[in-house]
Structure formats: C-alpha cells, structure tokens
Amino acid sequence: MLQITLTRHSQGKSSCYNAALLRGRTTLKETDMTFIVGDNCIKCKHTDCVEVCPVDCFYEGPNFLVIHPDECIDCALCEPECPVDAIFAEDEIPVGQEVFLELNAELADVWPNITAQKEAPADAEEWDGVENKLQYLER
Ligand code: SF4
Ligand code: SF4
Numbered sequence: 001m002l003q004i005t006l007t008r009h010s011q012g013k014s015s016c017y018n019a020a021l022l023r024g025r026t027t028l029k030e031t032d033m034t035f036i037v038g039d040n041c042i043k044c045k046h047t048d049c050v051e052v053c054p055v056d057c058f059y060e061g062p063n064f065l066v067i068h069p070d071e072c073i074d075c076a077l078c079e080p081e082c083p084v085d086a087i088f089a090e091d092e093i094p095v096g097q098e099v100f101l102e103l104n105a106e107l108a109d110v111w112p113n114i115t116a117q118k119e120a121p122a123d124a125e126e127w128d129g130v131e132n133k134l135q136y137l138e139r
Pocket of ligand 1: 037040041042044045046047048049050065081082083084085086087
C-alpha cells in the first residue's frame with residue numbers, strides 16, 4: 001500500500017503533488033490532529049477552503065462549513081485560503097471557540113460533503129468579524 005505522510009509540519013506547495021495522489025482516499029489518516037472551522041465562517045461561507053483540501057473533508061450546512069476530524073490529514077492547506085480567518089488547527093483554537101471542535105465533528109457526520117467552491121452569501125462581508133455568531137448557526 002502506498003504510504004505518504006502529509007502533515008502541516010511538512011506542507012508546502014510541493015505537497016500538492018502528493019496531495020493530488022491522495023484525492024479521493026478519504027480513509028487515509030496519519031495524524032490525530034485536525035483543523036476546525038470556527039465562529040467567523042457562520043454567515044460568511046466563502047468556500048475557498050474546499051478547493052484546496054486534498055482529501056475533500058469539508059461538509060456544508062445552510063450557513064456554515066465544517067471539517068470532518070476523522071478525515072482531515074492536518075496538511076494546513078485550507079487555513080490561509082479562508083478570507084475571514086475562520087480555520088484553526090485543533091491546538092490553536094481561539095479562547096471561547098472550543099465548542100467548535102465538537103461541533104465540527106457532530107455536523108460533519110450529518111451534513112453533505114462539499115468539494116467545489118460556490119458563491120458566498122450576498123451579505124457575507126457585512127458578517128465578517130461579527131462576534132458570537134454561533135446563535136445564527138442553521139442546522
Ligand atoms: S473559506 Fe472560511 S468562511 Fe469560507 S467556507 Fe471555508 S471556512 Fe468558511
Ligand atoms: S481540512 Fe484543511 S487541514 Fe484538513 S486535510 Fe483539508 S485542507 Fe488539509
């Protein structure tokens with residue numbers, strides 16, 4: 001079996017080649033770490049992040065995206081792509097957003113997979129930076 005280690009500590013543009021090899025292999029998981037989507041994605045949802053994920057582990061709800069923790073390979077490619085800085089490594093979740101670790105896992109199990117970018121909500125820019133958007137989360 002092909003063994004490729006792809007972690008955020010070794011990631012970079014050169015990892016894109018290996019990442020492409022992995023596309024579609026959602027069972028590959030070589031790290032216990034995950035990235036999560038946090039509060040500022042709610043009502044922003046630009047979906048830039050899904051285009052770069054080598055294992056297609058984003059899941060989409062009505063106004064929020066989540067990452068499946070069992071599928072995320074900790075490559076960090078998505079983090080800089082988010083225009084509203086809503087993606088965090090599991091060990092770098094901002095204080096007050098800890099609940100999103102559990103929430104990503106819970107919702108990734110029930111929401112559909114998303115693999116292609118789509119248009120952001122018309123009012124996405126107005127919601128960028130608004131605090132405590134969890135109350136607006138639609139399931
Ligand atoms: S790019 Fe950021 S705001 Fe857009 S869907 Fe992904 S996590 Fe949410
Ligand atoms: S969710 Fe982000 S960190 Fe996790 S595998 Fe996809 S691109 Fe990499």
